[in-house]
Every structure is written in structure tokens, then in C-alpha cells.
Amino acid sequence: MKILNITAAENEIILRTDLPASSESAAATVRAWSPASRERLLLGEYDAEIKDGALRVPRFAGGRDGAALRWELLCGGTAAGGKKYVEDLAFPALCGEPYPAAESKKGLQVAMIEDAVKLGVKHAAQNVCIGDFMRPAGECARPLLFEHDGAEYVFDGEHAERFDRRLKTLSDHGILVTLILLDSKRWETETSKELYTQLLHPDFLPFKDEPDVHLSAFNMTSDEGIRYYRAFIAFLAERYMKPDGDGNWPHGRAVGMIVSNEVNSGWIWGNAGHKTVEEYMAEYTLAMRLTWQTAAAVFRSARVYISLDHFWTGSQNPAEPTKYYGSRPVLEELSKNAREEGEFPWNVAAHPYPEDLRYPDFWNDKTATDSNDTYRVTFKNLRVLTDFLYREENLYRGNRRRIILSEQGFNSHFTPESEILQACAYGRAYRICMEIPEIDSFILHAHADNAQEFGLNLGLWRRKKDGPGLDAPKPIYDVFRMIDQKDESGRFHWERY
16 A cells, blocks of 8 residues: 555645545554654554545644654554655645746846846845854844744844845845755854754764865754754744735745755755765755745745756766765755655756856856766756756656756956956856746846955956955946846847847
8 A cells, every 4th residue: 555645734634545445444543753864753643544545634743733744654554655745735825825927037146235126136045044043042132932833932033134124125126035045054143052953964064174064954863953944944934925914025025945055065065974865865855845845834836946056967076975966866866755755846946157167158168068967067058957857757746847047157357358258158148048938037146256255256246356345347237237128129138149
């Protein structure tokens, strides 16, 4: 016997099996478990009866919402195979609006909001660190108490209000904002070690031993770690995805969440210690699933994304397969895990930087071919990613996954020629995006050159070469400003490239 589907209704969990509806009723046991990867915690057990091929048990187990628990069915002492997690949310969301439409795909990692509005930006991505929002009450000047799933959590009210002001300014100007969920090793304000055990992955390496490791993976190993993570997602969703009674978003509006950063290079950007790609993705798939289940309970159309860099079958260091992976094996594991354990609408946030970040002419990339075995996916061969996602096994109920390009840019070298090439690269890349309908946004990195960014100058604004501050806009600035506008002949400017 197999579980074919698990649905969370308003007051019950429905497990549908492969037994024919005409079969006789049968006694069974249903168990609700914490989904924690290293903790076997039973939260509820029910005697149930299979009728018409399905079982129904209470949705809430031990005060916990079964929509985010792992389910097990036993009949005659034998555990059924098949799905383990809820796939369908059949209860009303707090916000049932559709995903909003944008006027164009033009996006920017915004540094100067007034300038971004002037440039006509329609999409932005904002970093959100769990350790900046969740803090011990004694370390917050104004703690916010937040109840979730039978427990109470503390959020830093001052930090939340600072973020509110930025997010609301962006969204009030019609910019669609996607949140990038991070677990930094260096939180904005120094905190006690009280929360480290709950928020950081237990295999995250000591900071002093790995100076190039920037982020921890989220803690999916313990039940308490998962509860803190879900409270974080629920807080963000209720604050930034649920309108008030007048249909407004008083704190600003977000429409999606990217789980961690460039997880195929997880050693640097989502460290969980040494893991095979299968081990790493088992936990990461759980984090993505919990993000969707939790956010979609608030905003049913919320989109959840996996973050990937430009390596495809290659990696940051192929000689270290427990540190770095290719995007293709990561996506293969995510797709397999979702099909087998419980499908959900995951999407992709890709970073198709040129093969050498110092040079913007991606059309000359040698390691980006049209083969599915290509070493990298850049703008030159972006169709490799879409062709992979178009495969039947990677569709979501027959529909193609959505794609955002949430971070990528083009370098210049303080010469007029290189800055013109940078502008041309952006125009050509934008045209490629316009020819792929599943790509919803192209969020350029960066707004301004940053002297601390590994020697790169990726911005619309040129930095001063010999001191702090900005010099002037580069040629890419005007290309960016006009790219989604029409010229006098009625053609879009991106059509020129």
C-alpha cells in the first residue's frame, strides 16, 4: 500500500492511498512525526479507518499544525510507502490574492531607493537574516512577542521597523520584493549564544577555522530548530505578505522567498559541514518545503525559490565533492525528493554570471555549451536550465517552474571601452531573458561599484578609483533606465541587442 497524496484541510489531515475506493474498510494507525532529520519525535498517533481509499485524522497533533509535520501510515503493522508530507493546502489562506503581475522584468539589488525609482525598477531582492530578527528578549530594546504553532518567540522590534521602512518604500513604488532568507555567522548585533544552537546548523564549521565561510545552513536537524525556522517564516509572511482589513500592507509587501544563497556552493553560502549532495539536499528540500507550507498558509500564491550559482555539472572545486556541488545534481535531488516525499511548487533563483566574473562578454564563454553536461550555465546557454526544468519529471503538476535571475552582473575596469562592453552585455542578457517567458525577473547586481567586492566593478554607478564614494553613472546606467521602454518607432529598447 502507498500513500498517494496528503492534504491539510481546515481541521483534518487526509491521506489518500492506492487502495481502490470499492475496497472494504480497513483499520490502520496514523502517526504524526516531527520532520527533524536527526530527532525521532512522535507528536501524535491515531487509530483510523481506511474508507474509500482514504483516512482522515485531526489536523493538529499535540498542539502542532500537521500541515508541516511528517506523516506515517501503518496497516497490519506494516508501514505504507509513498508520500510523507502535505502536498495540498485545502484551507483558506490569510491572503488569497494571485501573485502580482509586474510591468517588466527589470530588477536591481537596490542600494539607493530614490535612484531606483527614477530608473523604473520593478523587482528587488532583500536579504533577511534570521539572527537579526529573532533575538533573546533581554537583548531587544523593544521585543515583539510572536505566537506560532503553540509556542512564543521573540523578535527584535527595532530591527523589524528598520526593515519595514525600506521594504515599504520599495513596495509602495510598485516594486515586487523577494526576500532572501539567510543564516549569517555574523549577525548585525552581537548576541548571546542562547540562540546559536537553535538557529545555526550543528555541523556549521567554527568561524575562526573557515574565514571564507559566510553563511550557515538552516537547522533542520532538531525539532526546536525547525520550530524556530517556521516561526521566522510565519513572522515574515504575516508581516509582509498579509494585507490589513483595508487591503494595504502597512509594513511593506513581499511576494516570495529565496531559501539561502547559492546552495550548490553550500560550503561558503549555506554551510552544513561535509555532506554528500544527497545528504545536503535532503535537509535543504525540507527547508524549502517548510518555507512553502508556512508562507502559503498566509499568502497562498507565495513563491519559494532555490538559489544557484552558474556552475552546472562543474563546481567551485570538483576535488572537494562534500563541499561543493553542481546546480544540476542539486536540482535533480530536489526534484526527486519532492516527487517521492511530497510535491510542492519550488522554483529557481539562478545567478548566470559570466564564466569569468572579471569579463562581461558572456557570448565568448568557453565552458558554457548547449549540452546538458555543460560545466556552467551563463547567459550564453541559459536554455540549458530551462530545458532541464521543462522535462516532465521536473514539472509541477504539468506546469513549468518559475525562474528569477536574482543576482548577476557585469564587470568594468575603469576604461571607456570596458564600460561600453558592460552596457552591451546587460542589453544582450536582457534580450535573452525577454525570449524566455518563464523568467519573471532579471535582478541586476549591483546598483553601485563596491570596492570591497573582490575587485569587481559591477555597478550602474562608477566608484571613485582612489578613494571612497561614487564618481558618476556609467553607460550601463542609461541602458538600464531605457531597456524596458519603447523608442519612437514603437520598439522596445531591448530589441536592439
